[in-house]
Amino acid sequence: xVSLVSSSWLVVRDFNSVLSAHEAxxxxxxxxxxxxxxxxxIDDCDLVVIYKLRNLKKAFKSWNWEVFGxxxxxxxxxxxxxxxxxxxxxxxxxxxDLFIAEVSVHSELDVLLxxxxxxxxxxxxxxxxxxxxxxxxxxxxxxxRRQYRNTISALSINGVLSEDRxxxxxxxxxxxxxxxxxxxxxxxxxxxxxxxxxxxxxxxAENAFLTSVPSADDIHDAVFAMDATSAPRLDGxxxxxxxxxxxxxxxxxxxxxxxxxxxxxxxxxxxxxxKKCYEGNLTIKIDICKVFDTLDWSFLCRVLQAFGFSSxxxxxxxxxxxxxxxxxxxxxxxxxxxxxxxxxxxxxPLSPLLFGIAEDFLCRLLTRLVGSSHILPISSPRGxxxxxxxxxxxDVLIFYRGTQKNLKHIMSAFRDYGDISG
Numbered sequence: 001x002v003s004l005v006s007s008s009w010l011v012v013r014d015f016n017s018v019l020s021a022h023e024a025x026x027x028x029x030x031x032x033x034x035x036x037x038x039x040x041x042i043d044d045c046d047l048v049v050i051y052k053l054r055n056l057k058k059a060f061k062s063w064n065w066e067v068f069g070x071x072x073x074x075x076x077x078x079x080x081x082x083x084x085x086x087x088x089x090x091x092x093x094x095x096x097d098l099f100i101a102e103v104s105v106h107s108e109l110d111v112l113l114x115x116x117x118x119x120x121x122x123x124x125x126x127x128x129x130x131x132x133x134x135x136x137x138x139x140x141x142x143x144x145r146r147q148y149r150n151t152i153s154a155l156s157i158n159g160v161l162s163e164d165r166x167x168x169x170x171x172x173x174x175x176x177x178x179x180x181x182x183x184x185x186x187x188x189x190x191x192x193x194x195x196x197x198x199x200x201x202x203x204x205a206e207n208a209f210l211t212s213v214p215s216a217d218d219i220h221d222a223v224f225a226m227d228a229t230s231a232p233r234l235d236g237x238x239x240x241x242x243x244x245x246x247x248x249x250x251x252x253x254x255x256x257x258x259x260x261x262x263x264x265x266x267x268x269x270x271x272x273x274x275k276k277c278y279e280g281n282l283t284i285k286i287d288i289c290k291v292f293d294t295l296d297w298s299f300l301c302r303v304l305q306a307f308g309f310s311s312x313x314x315x316x317x318x319x320x321x322x323x324x325x326x327x328x329x330x331x332x333x334x335x336x337x338x339x340x341x342x343x344x345x346x347x348x349p350l351s352p353l354l355f356g357i358a359e360d361f362l363c364r365l366l367t368r369l370v371g372s373s374h375i376l377p378i379s380s381p382r383g384x385x386x387x388x389x390x391x392x393x394x395d396v397l398i399f400y401r402g403t404q405k406n407l408k409h410i411m412s413a414f415r416d417y418g419d420i421s422g
Contacts, residue, residue, distance in 0.1 A: 071116045078109045151331050169330045173338070176328055179293055182341035183422075191302045191420055197364050198306035201245040207310040210241070242353045245307055247363040252393040253352030262392045269378065269386050269399045277379035282402040284410065291394040292355060293343045296422035297321050300344075300358045307357065317354070342422055355393075362417045363391055366398070366410075374409045376401040 380386040
């Protein structure tokens with residue numbers, strides 16, 4: 001039916017479900033399965049997303065022309081008007097009305113030129129330049145370089161170089177829609193190991209704060225504290241909770257834990273690897289592939305529950321994750337939207353915290369194996385406490401005795417982590 005019409009169309013029905021928890025009224029609990037079915041139906045028919053985006057696009061276009069205006073044409077008109085006033089002043093001498101008009105037009109032109117520069121500065125994405133003379137031509141050149149660098153003119157598809165733009169576009173969309181699709185083989189898997197590994201650490205007071213409704217002043221302060229030209233930073237309270245509950249072996253995205261500290265600790269452990277011991281000391285460096293793109297939502301929510309986050313907060317996080325839709329920007333043109341069934345959003349200030357909390361499962365799993373002597377840490381000099389593992393974002397360093405038993409337990413730990421986390 002969708003393919004038979006090119007304009008917007010309407011479906012009227014007494015639907016007995018909602019897309020997510022924020023649309024529900026009353027205290028009755030939601031059936032998450034029906035919400036998911038309803039969301040899939042909406043996506044299949046391209047109803048809500050296209051409607052909202054079209055309305056948003058119209059609103060932005062209206063604002064652009066009515067408020068922001070056509071800068072180039074307006075600057076040209078104002079410049080011509082200022083030139084005419086200066087000629088009158090030169091020919092007729094100083095007159096109060098001409099002087100006032102010159103000051104007014106000059107001020108308006110300055111505002112327009114500042115807008116013009118800001119517009120092209122944002123499009124060029126140059127961040128290092130703070131102040132100076134107007135650099136519109138420099139920003140123009142930066143924009144052209146970015147457009148040229150981001151243009152895909154050819155792509156190797158299954159070993160064959162293709163220059164056919166529609167073929168390249170379809171291949172890219174197919175790749176990303178498949179990457180973020182639901183893995184049916186993972187549905188219903190056992191996640192009970194999460195409860196065994198993760199302790200309940202979040203307090204009732206912290207849960208009350210996390211689920212409290214922000215005031216208008218809180219929202220105002222948070223919005224206006226953001227950088228106007230980039231994504232917002234980590235939320236203060238959420239970062240503080242994460243820093244308290246996440247293992248000290250895990251660095252990256254956590255407040256007051258810096259990469260310099262991680263490098264220093266790793267260097268100390270590497271320096272004692274040559275200490276003589278039975279079967280020797282070893283270290284393994286592991287880079288986890290596509291950690292943001294493949295993180296399973298069910299696993300993440302189970303980790304949050306195990307840490308003691310309230311069901312309300314976990315449901316909010318789940319709704320945020322499941323509401324995501326993606327559109328591939330191919331050579332500057334947005335393509336069709338598709339649903340996501342896993343991943344945390346790149347650029348979202350909440351994503352690094354969620355990833356850190358989820359990855360803490362692996363960190364605590366390794367710690368438990370060391371505590372139960374299933375993994376023996378490296379042999380170190382007296383008075384030096386060597387760490388068994390360090391994690392920074394998607395990089396993992398493991399220091400252990402070079403026995404087959406240790407290696408088998410490490411491989412088993414990563415296999416378990418990969419099976420349940422995505």
